[in-house]
Amino acid sequence: MDSFGHDHSHDHPHQSDDKIHAYYQILGQALKELLIEKGIVSASEIQYAMERREATTPANGAKVVARAWLDSEYRKRLFMDANSAAAEFGIELPTTHLVALENTPKIHNVVVCTLCSCYPRDLLGLPPAWYKSKAYRSRVVCEPREVLKEFGTLLPDDVEVRVHDSTADLRYLVVPMRPDDTDDLGEDALRSLITRDTMIGVALAGRTI
Amino acid sequence: MRGPHDVGGLDSGPIDLAEYSLTFWELQIDAIRAVIGSKGIVSTHENRRTIEQFGHEIYDTLSYYERWTAALQRQMVDKGILTQDEIDKKVAQLRIRFQETGDLEGP
Amino acid sequence: MTVSVKFNPGDQVVVRGDYPIGHFRTPVYVRGHLGVVVRYLGHFENPEPLAYCLQTDLLALFKVRFRQVDLWHEYKGSTADTIDLDLYENWLERG
Numbered sequence: 297m298d299s300f301g302h303d304h305s306h307d308h309p310h311q312s313d314d315k316i317h318a319y320y321q322i323l324g325q326a327l328k329e330l331l332i333e334k335g336i337v338s339a340s341e342i343q344y345a346m347e348r349r350e351a352t353t354p355a356n357g358a359k360v361v362a363r364a365w366l367d368s369e370y371r372k373r374l375f376m377d378a379n380s381a382a383a384e385f386g387i388e389l390p391t392t393h394l395v396a397l398e399n400t401p402k403i404h405n406v407v408v409c410t411l412c413s414c415y416p417r418d419l420l421g422l423p424p425a426w427y428k429s430k431a432y433r434s435r436v437v438c439e440p441r442e443v444l445k446e447f448g449t450l451l452p453d454d455v456e457v458r459v460h461d462s463t464a465d466l467r468y469l470v471v472p473m474r475p476d477d478t479d480d481l482g483e484d485a486l487r488s489l490i491t492r493d494t495m496i497g498v499a500l501a502g503r504t505i
Numbered sequence: 506m507r508g509p510h511d512v513g514g515l516d517s518g519p520i521d522l523a524e525y526s527l528t529f530w531e532l533q534i535d536a537i538r539a540v541i542g543s544k545g546i547v548s549t550h551e552n553r554r555t556i557e558q559f560g561h562e563i564y565d566t567l568s569y570y571e572r573w574t575a576a577l578q579r580q581m582v583d584k585g586i587l588t589q590d591e592i593d594k595k596v597a598q599l600r601i602r603f604q605e606t607g608d609l610e611g612p
Numbered sequence: 613m614t615v616s617v618k619f620n621p622g623d624q625v626v627v628r629g630d631y632p633i634g635h636f637r638t639p640v641y642v643r644g645h646l647g648v649v650v651r652y653l654g655h656f657e658n659p660e661p662l663a664y665c666l667q668t669d670l671l672a673l674f675k676v677r678f679r680q681v682d683l684w685h686e687y688k689g690s691t692a693d694t695i696d697l698d699l700y701e702n703w704l705e706r707g
Contacts, residue, residue, distance in 0.1 A: 313566065319596070320571040324534050325609045326595035327577050330587050337540045345536035393654075410513035410639050412553055413569070422535065425525045428569050434515040437641065438680075441689045446520055456692040457680075461513065463637045464673055464698035465656050506631040507640045514641040514684065554635040554663035 349422060354492035357419035357469055359385045361495065362486040364396075365474040378469065382419065389418045393466045397458075399473045399497070404451055406444065406497030407460045407468045408436045414462035416469045420492055427496065437461060447498040470497040477503055508557045509564035530609075531570040538573055547580045555579055617672050617701075623649045624707030625676060627699065635663035638703045645683055646707045647676040653698060672701040 331337045360382055364371040374381040378394040394416060397405040409415065410433045415423040426432050436443045440457045444450070451457060460468045472494040478486060493499035527535070541547050555576040556564070567575060581587040603609055619625060629644030637659050655670035662668050680693040687693070 316566065317568070317571065320567065320574050321530050322596050322599045322603065322609065323578060323592070324530050324537075324570075324574045326592055326599055327574065327581065327587070328533065328537055329599075330591060330595055331537070331541075331581070334586070336546070336586060337537065337544070341540045342533065342536050345539045346532050349532060349535060410641075411510055411637060412556075422527065425569075426520050426522055429520060430512050430515075430565075431517040431520040434512040434517040435520070437513045437695055438684045439688060440680075440693065443520065447522070453690050454692075455690075456694060457689055458693070459680075459695040461639065461695060461697045463639065464653075464659075464700070466653060466698055511640050513639045548662060548665075550635065550659045550662040551665060553659075557635060 352418060353421045354419070354490075354495065355487070356382075356385070356387050356421075357416070357492070357495045358487040358490035360387070360396075360419065360469070361471050361490045362483050364471055365486055366483060374471070387418055389467075392416070392418060394419070395466050395468050397460065397468055397470050397497070399470060401455070401473070403456045403458055404497065405458050405460060405468075405470045406436060406440055407462065407470060408433060409462040410434070410437055411461075411463060414467060416467040416495075419467075419469050420495060424492070444498060447493065449499055470495050472497075472499075472501040475501055475503050509559065509561040510553075510557045527570075534570045534573050534577070538577065541577070546584070546586070547577075551580070552576055617652050619649045619652070619672075619674055619701070619704065619706075621649055621651055625649055625674075625704040626707040627676075628703050628705060635660055636703075638699055639697070641683060642676075642678060642697055642699075645678055647678040647697075649704075650675040650677045650696065656700070658700065658702070673698055674701065674704065676704070 328342065332339050360374065364374050370381065370384075374396045375398060378396045379389050379392075381396070382389060382394060397407070399405055413423055413428045415427060417423070432443065437459055440459050441451065444457070462468060472490065474486070475489065478489070489501045489503065491499060491501070494501045538552065542549060542552070552573070556572050559572065559575070563575070564572065578592060582589050582592070599609060624646060625648070626646050627638060627642045627644060631643070651674065653673040653675055656673050658668040658671045675696055676699050678695050678697070679691070680687045680689060680695060681691050683695065
């Protein structure tokens with residue numbers, strides 16, 4: 297993929313693509329200006345939505361997971377009703393049904409949206425380019441272990457790999473296992489071990505990343 | 506019998522794991538789409554349907570946010586909110602602005 | 613509101629093997645396959661008419677689990693590996 301996020305896995309003449317990509321960038325700006333001129337949307341609404349996006353990062357998810365590692369009552373609440381558990385950190389999900397998936401020594405969860413790009417945005421921010429790519433979406437459902445290997449994640453055969461294809465209105469957050477050697481770490485230090493990829497399920501939380 | 510978006514289980518190459526930060530215009534399209542959605546003008550379901558109807562060549566040629574941009578254009582015209590003529594004229598103006606100032610955003 | 617829920621956790625279901633044209637949230641790779649209902653997830657608006665701005669009733673949604681070895685002939689992982697999808701009741705039949 298290049299900086300525009302294109303998959304170059306298809307055959308077509310590339311010289312004409314540059315013109316197409318330039319057109320869409322201008323088209324985006326044209327639509328924005330027209331919609332503002334007509335009063336359909338306001339510049340400040342767009343600005344606010346952009347700022348909210350930039351401010352929402354995987355640090356949100358890490359707060360939830362770190363608390364679940366430390367507080368068994370919170371952990372129960374998280375698996376019972378993830379929306380309410382997230383709200384305890386001020387993370388509101390008015391239109392999303394959030395579900396937390398528990399990784400255990402016997403089950404490893406990994407999340408995808410094969411049909412589009414459904415993602416727990418309020419917890420993890422905007423999805424990375426690879427999550428939206430055809431390669432990830434097509435392959436993780438039929439060869440999850442090979443895909444995990446590409447992320448450097450090797451799982452023993454006796455661990456069940458459970459893929460979750462987000463096909464409806466639910467959004468999935470993986471709660472990775474807490475690494476063994478972390479009893480000395482406080483909540484802030486634990487949060488730093490909980491990366492975006494561990495909460496999608498393509499990586500394991502570890503003390504040295 | 507798959508739509509261009511329904512890719513689960515298809516053959517594909519290695520996953521490009523490089524991290525890309527969104528450009529300003531990509532983030533802007535994401536934001537516009539959210540505002541349009543929150544006002545009930547175009548639902549997420551409708552947006553998905555528009556994109557799925559592009560067909561394979563268009564779906565595969567356009568990047569993720571180019572697809573969103575194309576969908577927005579189609580929806581605004583279909584709903585009578587903008588005309589194609591208005592859009593074409595604005596695009597022509599912006600091309601000139603871009604050539605003169607090197608910047609898509611106006612002064 | 614009284615709602616009908618056709619399936620219970622543990623029920624075997626078959627995903628309809630149909631290929632209509634339109635907006636459907638049932639990926640082709642599970643159509644015609646046998647799975648097991650894990651959980652009833654609630655009633656949701658049906659995305660199929662919503663995608664065309666048509667009125668919709670609420671539909672029951674289920675988490676359905678499939679064995680990977682049932683979906684892919686040449687599956688290379690463990691026979692215990694699974695995949696879960698959230699599927700609407702109108703795509704499920706008793707298995």
